Amino acid sequence: MYTFFESPIQTVNHPLLTARKIHLSIKRDDLIHPQISGNKWRKLKFNLDAMKQQRKSELLTFGGAFSNHIHATATAGKLFGFKTHGIIRGPELDEANPTLNYAKQCGMSLHPVNRITYRSRHDQTYLAKLQKQFPNAYILPEGGTNAAALLGCKELAQSLPSCDVLVCPTGSGGTLAGLIEGMPEHTQLLGVAVLKQAHYLIEEIKQLSNKAMLQQNWQLLCDFHDGGYGKFSDTLWQFCQTFTKQHAIPLEPIYSGKMLYAVWQLIEQGYFSEGTRIIAVHTGGLQGLDGLKYRRLIN
Structure with a gap:
């Protein structure tokens, strides 16, 4: 069993919260590990066990x-001593890209493909071809979302103290689906979609989680994407910077920053009743700040 220490929960104090009588805590999953943090570790954990059980010595996955x-x-791969392969949405590799540069330094083999080929990443024929090409590889979907990933997110949910509302950012839907699996039915779960036109994720989450199919205690909020995946306004980035300074909780504007800004707006709008205890899951991803600086999207 691969494991790291359990991340802390940090209470946020702010005049807005006091005025609205809201208790807000952040599950600091960004602190799980300096490089494998947040939901990425939660999703990898049980997949690494499955890889071991299937006697695979390499891991192949997909990403931008x-x-x-x-x-x-x-x-x-570097930490636990196995070979990794990344099918990268291309068509070419930018040698100066900080994320890809780091992956190469860790020993990952990068395989750029054009966008048409990349769209086949869920296609069984394409996956069978890849399995033949990499016979020793355990193939993990983009974002790490599958049944094994849900177990890690379910474990996260079960580690949390009692709360009225649990919130997380939502990209592929795997984290929210796993949290639904692990949380009691009296807790309200909110996923903040970080991409545009994300309503299709509701069905995908139901496919991933039986409890999501049966229970009414969860919701996907689709109006806080701030322009779409990877996009953000000056206002959102200002919120992230201010929040980081005030509470010593670093945020990036793609996932956790977008989620917390949504929570903040909902509190301001009186969405939550007085006395509500909210836990927001910081899903890590702070390495993304280097990429935003590289593209000159932030200073």
Whole structure:
């Protein structure tokens, strides 16, 4: 069993929270490990066990050029001593890209493919071809989301103290699905979609989690994407910087920053009743800040 220490929970104090009588805590999963943090570790943990059980000595997965998942998988390979392969949405590798550069330093073999080929990443024929090409590889979907990943996110849910509302950022839906599996039915779960037109994820989450299919205690909020995946406004980035300074909790504007800004707006709008205890899951991904600086999207 691969394991790291359990991350702390940090209470946030702010006049807005006091005025609205809201208790807000952050599950600091960004502190699990310096390089394999947040939901990326949660999703990898049980997949690494499955890889071992299947007697595979390599791991192959998929991601974009600035992918947190590629970064975390490459680190895991270096740390635990197995070969990793990244099928990168291309068509070419940018040698100066900080995420890909780091992955290469960790020993990951990078295989750029054009966007048409990359769209086949869920296609069984394409996956069978890859398995033939890499016979020793355990193939993990983009973002690390599969049944084994849900076990790690379920474990996270079961480690939390009682709360009224649990919130997480939502990209592929795996983290939210796993949290639904692990949380009691009286807890309200909110996923903040970080991409545009994310309503399709509702069905995907139901496919991933039986409890999501049966229970009504969860919701996907689709109006806080701030322009779409990887996009963010000056206002959101300002919120992230201010929050980081005030509470010593670093945020990036793609996942956890977007989620917390949504929570903040909902509190301001009176969405939560007085006395509500909220836990927001910081899903890590801070390595993404280097990519944003590299692209001159932030200073």
